[in-house]
Amino acid sequence: MNVDIGNVLTENNTPSLNTTQLERLDERVGAAHERIADGRTNDEFGYAALNLPETTDTSLVREACEPFSDCTSVLTVGIGGSALGAKTISEALGGDGAEHHVLDNVDPEHTRTLLESLSLAETAVHVVSRSGTTAETLANFLVVRETMERAGVDWTDQTVVTTGSDGPLRRLAESHDLPALDVPDGVPGRFGALSTVGLVPAAIQGHDIDALLDGAQARADSLTGSLFDCPAYAYGAVAYALDERGAGTNVMMPYAEGLESFAEWFAQLWAESLGKDGGGQTPVRALGATDQHSQLQLYRAGPRDKMVTLVRPRERGSLTVPETEIDDLAYLGGRDLGELLRAEFDATEASLAAAGCPNVRIEIERLDAECLGALLYEMEAACILAGELYGVETFTQPAVEWGKRAARGLLGGGEFEEVAAVAEKHRFVVE
Amino acid sequence: MNVDIGNVLTENNTPSLNTTQLERLDERVGAAHERIADGRTNDEFGYAALNLPETTDTSLVREACEPFSDCTSVLTVGIGGSALGAKTISEALGGDGAEHHVLDNVDPEHTRTLLESLSLAETAVHVVSRSGTTAETLANFLVVRETMERAGVDWTDQTVVTTGSDGPLRRLAESHDLPALDVPDGVPGRFGALSTVGLVPAAIQGHDIDALLDGAQARADSLTGSLFDCPAYAYGAVAYALDERGAGTNVMMPYAEGLESFAEWFAQLWAESLGKDGGGQTPVRALGATDQHSQLQLYRAGPRDKMVTLVRPRERGSLTVPETEIDDLAYLGGRDLGELLRAEFDATEASLAAAGCPNVRIEIERLDAECLGALLYEMEAACILAGELYGVETFTQPAVEWGKRAARGLLGGGEFEEVAAVAEKHRFVVE
Structure with a gap:
C-alpha cells in the first residue's frame, strides 16, 4: 500500500x-x-504473526480443502478473529466460486434462516476455534451438525476443522476422521487472517492463496x-x-x-x-x-x-x-x-x-x-x-474475560463469581 | 421501547x-x-417527521406497489436516508417475501455483480431521490434502466419512483407513466423511514405497513x-x-x-x-x-x-x-x-x-x-x-455541501470553486 x-x-x-x-x-x-524484528526472529507470541507469509503451509490448506472443490457454499462457523479474516478475504476477492457465509452470532432466527437457505449437501463447513470450546461457535456447530443429519447429509463428509492441538474440537476431528488444520502457534486470533484460520474459504472458492501470501x-x-x-x-x-x-x-x-x-x-x-x-x-x-x-x-x-x-x-x-x-x-x-x-x-x-x-x-x-x-x-x-x-500488551485481550466467565456461569457451565454481579443489576426503567 | x-x-x-x-x-x-409539540402542531420543517404516523397514506403506498406483488426481488436505488430506513425495515421484518437489495454506492463491480445476480423481469425497482438529481442514485438508475433494456425487460413496467413534486425524476415518472409517490413535505431524508421513502420495499414484501405506523x-x-x-x-x-x-x-x-x-x-x-x-x-x-x-x-x-x-x-x-x-x-x-x-x-x-x-x-x-x-x-x-x-439545527446537514459541489465540479457538472482545492492537495507519500 x-x-x-x-x-x-x-x-x-x-x-x-x-x-x-x-x-x-x-x-x-x-x-x-x-x-x-527481535520478536519475529524468536517467533515470540504475537510477533509470530508477521512471519505467517513464510510459516503458513498453503499445501496443507489446499489438501484439507480438496474434498470441497465442488461445493456451492462454504460456511464459516467461528466468531471474532476466527471469522473476520476469512470474511474479509472472500468478500474482497469476490468471484464466481462457492458463496461464503458466516455464522458468527447466536441469533436463533438468523441461524435457522441461514441454514434453511443452504443446499447442505453442497456446503462445506469450516469450524474454527483455537480452544475448541468457544460457546457461540460450538453451539452453532452442534446445530449445524444436527441440521445436516436431519437432512440426511453426512456432516463428517462436509466438515473441515481448524483448531489447537488439544481440546474438544480436535478430539472430535480425530474421532470422526475429519480434515483438520492447526491454528498457528503464537498468533492471536485477530492476527490470523493469513493463516489456516483465514485462508480456507478462499481456497475452497479457488482463489490464489499463494498470491495472498506472496x-x-x-x-x-x-x-x-x-x-x-x-x-x-x-x-x-x-x-x-x-x-x-x-x-x-x-x-x-x-x-x-x-x-x-x-x-x-x-x-x-x-x-x-x-x-x-x-x-x-x-x-x-x-x-x-x-x-x-x-x-x-x-x-x-x-x-x-x-x-x-x-x-x-x-x-x-x-x-x-x-x-x-x-x-x-x-x-x-x-x-x-x-x-x-x-x-x-x-x-x-x-x-x-x-x-x-x-x-x-x-x-x-x-x-x-x-x-x-x-x-x-x-x-x-x-x-x-x-x-x-x-507501550501496551498488543497481543492480549484480558478485558473480555469477565464477560465470558459471567456468560458461562449464567448458562450453568461452572461456578463463577461474576454471575452475582449480573443478578445485582441496578434497574431504573422508563416505560 | x-x-x-x-x-x-x-x-x-x-x-x-x-x-x-x-x-x-x-x-x-x-x-x-x-x-x-409546537413544531408538530405547525408541521414545521423537521418536526413534521413526528407526524408521519398520521400523515403517511399507506393506501397510496400499497396502490403504487400493487403491480409488483409477484416480484421475487425489490431493488432500492437510493443513498443515505433514501436507503437506510427501507433497509432497516425489510431486514428487521425478514420473512419469505421478495428479497430486498440496495444500490447505495457507485462501485462498478458491485453494481454489475448485483444486477447480474437478479432476475430482472421479476425485480421491482424503487428509485428514491427528493431532488431527483442525486448523482449516485441517478447514475445507478441509468445503469439499471439500460441493463433492463438490454435484457429485453421493459423497465417502465418494473419501476416505482419516490421523489419531490418537481425535478428530473418526477418528470421522468410523468413522461413514462410510472407509479410515483411523493416524498413527504418537511421531512429530512434521515427522518423518512416511516414515510413513502421507507415503506415501499416492506409493502412489496407483504409486510403490514399499517402495523408499523400504528x-x-x-x-x-x-x-x-x-x-x-x-x-x-x-x-x-x-x-x-x-x-x-x-x-x-x-x-x-x-x-x-x-x-x-x-x-x-x-x-x-x-x-x-x-x-x-x-x-x-x-x-x-x-x-x-x-x-x-x-x-x-x-x-x-x-x-x-x-x-x-x-x-x-x-x-x-x-x-x-x-x-x-x-x-x-x-x-x-x-x-x-x-x-x-x-x-x-x-x-x-x-x-x-x-x-x-x-x-x-x-x-x-x-x-x-x-x-x-x-x-x-x-x-x-x-x-x-x-x-x-x-441547541443545534437538527434537521439540516450543511457540512456535506462542500464535497457535493466539489464532486459535481470534478465530473464536469458545473463550475465550482471547491474543485481548485482538490487540485491543490498537499501530497506526502510513503511507499
Missing part, C-alpha cells in the same frame, strides 16, 4: 502534526522496529526502521501521534464495496490490540461513497477528535453510465461509475482537509489476492508498531 | 450522572417538549414533557447529558442480527442531526454477541469517553442446541440459542457496569412491525429532543 499523509501535515488541522514532530517520533519507531511476504521483506520509508509504520505512527494529540477516533472508510468487511476486520485489530490501559483509538467503520450521505456531516462539523483513513484501489472494474435525455443529468452520461467514485473520494478528502480534519489516503494497486495480502499484512504491522509506541 | 438507565446512574461510572442532575435537566426537557402512533401519543415517563426523551436526554460529561462516543449495539441495519440507520440519524457546531456524539455501530469478540476489550479497558446502548427484543425465535457427547460442551446441550444470546447480553451489560462504562438497556417486546415502528419513532423523537438540548 501507499500511505499519503499530506493531509495530516497541513497547518490548519485539529489535531495537528508536523514533520518535526514526526522526525522526533521516528527515533522511537526505529527502536520499536528493533523490538519487532503479496504479504513482499511487504514483510520491506519493513524498515523508519516511518518515512515504510508505509505500514507510517500509518501506525501517524495514527498513534494523532491519538496522542486528541484524535481518539479513527474512521476507516474504504471506497470499495469489496472492502466493507476489511473495515470491520480493521476495527477488531485496532480495538482489541490497542484498547488498553485507558487508551487506544476507537475505530469507526464507514464506507465510501455511501457514508458521505450519513457520517460526513459529523466528521466535518463535529468534535475535532477524529482522523479519517480513506482507502481505495487505483484500478477497478468499469461500468459506463449511459447517455441520457434528462437535462440535469447529462453530465453523468458516458462517465464510468468508477470515475464517479473516484471524484467522490477526491472531493471527500479535500472537504475533510478544508474542514481541518486530518486524513490519510491509502492506495492499493487493485483489489486482487496479492494486493490484499499486502494490505492486511501492512495493517497488522502498523498495529503492532502502534502497540509498541503506546 | 423500555429504556433502563440503571447502569447510567451507578456511582462508579466514568463519565457519571446522577438523578439530581437528571431532575435538573428535566426542566429543560419540559421546555424542549413544548418546542417539539406502533409509531402509539408512541407519538405518549410523548410527555418529562424524561422520567417518556422512554424516547429518557434516551435522548441521557445521551446528551453523558456527552456533556465526556461520553463523546455512543456505541449502538443491538443483540439481534435483524437489527444490524438499525444500528446503521441510527448512526446516520445521530451523526447527521447532532454532529454540528463542534459537538455531537460519534455513533459507533456494533452487533451483539459478535462484537464482544472484537470491540468489547476497547469499551471496557480503553478511554472513558463512551456510553454503550444495548438493544434486544424480549421474545425471539427458538432453536435448541442438541445434547452432545462432548464433555466440555455438555452445558450447552438442550439450551436454546436465544438463551445463549440472552446470557451474553446480560454478561456484557454487567461487565460494562463492572468496568464503570455507562450503558443503557433498550428492550422491545419482539421484532415485529408494530414494535419496530415504535422503536424507529422513539429514536427519532430521542434525536430531536437531544437536538433541542444541544
Whole structure:
C-alpha cells in the first residue's frame, strides 16, 4: 500500500502534526522496529504473526480443502478473529466460486434462516476455534451438525476443522476422521487472517492463496526502521501521534464495496490490540461513497477528535453510465461509475482537509489476492508498531474475560463469581 | 421501547450522572417538549417527521406497489436516508417475501455483480431521490434502466419512483407513466423511514405497513414533557447529558442480527442531526454477541469517553442446541440459542457496569412491525429532543455541501470553486 499523509501535515488541522514532530517520533519507531524484528526472529507470541507469509503451509490448506472443490457454499462457523479474516478475504476477492457465509452470532432466527437457505449437501463447513470450546461457535456447530443429519447429509463428509492441538474440537476431528488444520502457534486470533484460520474459504472458492501470501511476504521483506520509508509504520505512527494529540477516533472508510468487511476486520485489530490501559483509538467503520450521505456531516462539523483513513484501489472494474435525455443529468452520461467514485473520494478528502480534519489516503494497486495480502499484512504491522509506541500488551485481550466467565456461569457451565454481579443489576426503567 | 438507565446512574461510572442532575435537566426537557409539540402542531420543517404516523397514506403506498406483488426481488436505488430506513425495515421484518437489495454506492463491480445476480423481469425497482438529481442514485438508475433494456425487460413496467413534486425524476415518472409517490413535505431524508421513502420495499414484501405506523402512533401519543415517563426523551436526554460529561462516543449495539441495519440507520440519524457546531456524539455501530469478540476489550479497558446502548427484543425465535457427547460442551446441550444470546447480553451489560462504562438497556417486546415502528419513532423523537438540548439545527446537514459541489465540479457538472482545492492537495507519500 501507499500511505499519503499530506493531509495530516497541513497547518490548519485539529489535531495537528508536523514533520518535526514526526522526525522526533521516528527515533522511537526505529527502536520499536528493533523490538519487532527481535520478536519475529524468536517467533515470540504475537510477533509470530508477521512471519505467517513464510510459516503458513498453503499445501496443507489446499489438501484439507480438496474434498470441497465442488461445493456451492462454504460456511464459516467461528466468531471474532476466527471469522473476520476469512470474511474479509472472500468478500474482497469476490468471484464466481462457492458463496461464503458466516455464522458468527447466536441469533436463533438468523441461524435457522441461514441454514434453511443452504443446499447442505453442497456446503462445506469450516469450524474454527483455537480452544475448541468457544460457546457461540460450538453451539452453532452442534446445530449445524444436527441440521445436516436431519437432512440426511453426512456432516463428517462436509466438515473441515481448524483448531489447537488439544481440546474438544480436535478430539472430535480425530474421532470422526475429519480434515483438520492447526491454528498457528503464537498468533492471536485477530492476527490470523493469513493463516489456516483465514485462508480456507478462499481456497475452497479457488482463489490464489499463494498470491495472498506472496503479496504479504513482499511487504514483510520491506519493513524498515523508519516511518518515512515504510508505509505500514507510517500509518501506525501517524495514527498513534494523532491519538496522542486528541484524535481518539479513527474512521476507516474504504471506497470499495469489496472492502466493507476489511473495515470491520480493521476495527477488531485496532480495538482489541490497542484498547488498553485507558487508551487506544476507537475505530469507526464507514464506507465510501455511501457514508458521505450519513457520517460526513459529523466528521466535518463535529468534535475535532477524529482522523479519517480513506482507502481505495487505483484500478477497478468499469461500468459506463449511459447517455441520457434528462437535462440535469447529462453530465453523468458516458462517465464510468468508477470515475464517479473516484471524484467522490477526491472531493471527500479535500472537504475533510478544508474542514481541518486530518486524513490519510491509502492506495492499493487493485483489489486482487496479492494486493490484499499486502494490505492486511501492512495493517497488522502498523498495529503492532502502534502497540509498541503506546507501550501496551498488543497481543492480549484480558478485558473480555469477565464477560465470558459471567456468560458461562449464567448458562450453568461452572461456578463463577461474576454471575452475582449480573443478578445485582441496578434497574431504573422508563416505560 | 423500555429504556433502563440503571447502569447510567451507578456511582462508579466514568463519565457519571446522577438523578439530581437528571431532575435538573428535566426542566429543560419540559421546555424542549413544548418546542417539539409546537413544531408538530405547525408541521414545521423537521418536526413534521413526528407526524408521519398520521400523515403517511399507506393506501397510496400499497396502490403504487400493487403491480409488483409477484416480484421475487425489490431493488432500492437510493443513498443515505433514501436507503437506510427501507433497509432497516425489510431486514428487521425478514420473512419469505421478495428479497430486498440496495444500490447505495457507485462501485462498478458491485453494481454489475448485483444486477447480474437478479432476475430482472421479476425485480421491482424503487428509485428514491427528493431532488431527483442525486448523482449516485441517478447514475445507478441509468445503469439499471439500460441493463433492463438490454435484457429485453421493459423497465417502465418494473419501476416505482419516490421523489419531490418537481425535478428530473418526477418528470421522468410523468413522461413514462410510472407509479410515483411523493416524498413527504418537511421531512429530512434521515427522518423518512416511516414515510413513502421507507415503506415501499416492506409493502412489496407483504409486510403490514399499517402495523408499523400504528406502533409509531402509539408512541407519538405518549410523548410527555418529562424524561422520567417518556422512554424516547429518557434516551435522548441521557445521551446528551453523558456527552456533556465526556461520553463523546455512543456505541449502538443491538443483540439481534435483524437489527444490524438499525444500528446503521441510527448512526446516520445521530451523526447527521447532532454532529454540528463542534459537538455531537460519534455513533459507533456494533452487533451483539459478535462484537464482544472484537470491540468489547476497547469499551471496557480503553478511554472513558463512551456510553454503550444495548438493544434486544424480549421474545425471539427458538432453536435448541442438541445434547452432545462432548464433555466440555455438555452445558450447552438442550439450551436454546436465544438463551445463549440472552446470557451474553446480560454478561456484557454487567461487565460494562463492572468496568464503570455507562450503558443503557433498550428492550422491545419482539421484532415485529408494530414494535419496530415504535422503536424507529422513539429514536427519532430521542434525536430531536437531544437536538433541542444541544441547541443545534437538527434537521439540516450543511457540512456535506462542500464535497457535493466539489464532486459535481470534478465530473464536469458545473463550475465550482471547491474543485481548485482538490487540485491543490498537499501530497506526502510513503511507499
